[in-house]
Amino acid sequence: MASQEIETLASALARLPGLGPRSARRVVLWLVKRRETALLQLLAALEQVRDRLVECRICGNVDTQNPCGICADPRRDQTSVCVVEDVADLWALDRAKLYTGRYHVLGGKLSAMDGVRPEDLNIGSLLERVASGGIDEVVLAMNATLEGQTTAHYLAERLEEYPLRITQLAHGLPVGGELDYLDEGTLAQALRARRPVG
């Protein structure tokens, strides 16, 4: 019978994506054996995240500064905005190092079945960004899932009234494929071959 502390930690870890009760126990054991090294580093890193990470007020990215490093970077193209579903997609695209503009994180995708409506997503702030001017291109980088593509279609329609070039990732991607799982070469190709919507 493990101690209460170990049980508590294991059940907290078991809820992490990709882990389960068994892996969580393995992680706990591994950490306990490295109390003075790995565990300390992990503690410090977690504290840093808790104390310093914030959501960027412009794009919704998660960073230690606000606006985030991407929004604050003057070398980034200010006229192009790439809209993604989640922060994970932003990171995946940015790892591909091909897109030089800035991002906008929706925080999800439209889903009638899951009860996610337009007002539940960061769509209002996107329209405000576009309305305030200076943006020429919006890249809709939704996942190739049904909900992702519905969301892209919806956004394209809401953005229609602005003088913009609206493009979409070239989804030669496997359908149902989520950006987060794609390798950088495939992502770069999807970005390079982006095509006008409609």
Next chain:
Amino acid sequence: MALDAITLSHFRNHRETRLDGARQFNLLVGENGAGKTNVLEAISLFAPGRGLRRAALAEIAGAAGPGGFSVGASLAGQPDEEALRLGTYTKAAQPGRRLVQVNGTPASAVGLGEWLAISWLTPAMDRLFADSAGARRRFMDRMALALDPAHARHAARYENALRERNRLLSDDRPPEAAWLDGIEAQMAQHGALLAQGRARTVAAVGQEIAVLPEQPFARPVLVYAAGGPAGQDAFAAALKSGRGRDRAARRSLVGPHRDELEVTMAGKNVPAASCSTGEQKAMLIAITLAHAQLAARGRPGLLLLDEVAAHLDPFRRASLFERLRSGRAQVWLTGTELGPFAEIRAEAAVWQVSGGQVERV
């Protein structure tokens, strides 16, 4: 190339079963519950989808085993041709997830269709003509999918989009037009391809049947009746203009989810559902054979006939064997006794099945 050997491990009542040296005709003989159909089901899992019982994967693994199952197949061709090994299995930790290997390398279940074309006829399908329209749509989809693996994707996408639209329409708040536009765009795109796939398949099977004689098997005439306008743009327009009506009904009233496969008996002009049990069975056989013939173009074909031969009179049975012999597909047949198979006994590979074990006779 043709299926040469198959192995079942912890598959329903088969703990470890190996069938070697398959031929064009393969007979599985044994009492009811012996595990004959389980072998056919195992083979059917080398097609994309849920197999001939449409069973949940988790219920397939043998109760006494480790919690997962596996099925392996090896296909042999010409002496200088490399053998092909296919495998599909589940693991105890994820009993609902089917994994696939081709020559030892992970592959997708959908991709299985590129290697083998599998058709089947089981007693459960006997009621097809009297069953719901949904059963016949599934039947069309399974036939279409065997001819074009992409069909499954359009069917799944359409089904998803339809659910989204119905949900949105039955909401008390009026749905936002731009959102419906987005959903309907995908319904139109995938729905049109889904409908085209069904129409193409029914036409091709119909052509294959049309050249057959009207005897001794009742010949069916197949008509695909579309549940919505043909073509992506026309369907999109129909969805858009039908929003008010569909909202009142709280569901979508046009589209391939309302498709129907209409079958009548040639010569008699009677709906298949009104024909005798024997005539219905004969028409099912005709459709299955025609489809197997089509599907086996360009890849090895397999035809699984569960409890089919015993219920035919000797004349029709002889005719069936004759047709199978000249067909492209390798055939697997089950029966409770060898008697009805006398005509193909000499050329067939025969296994006695009993209690989940097989023995070559």
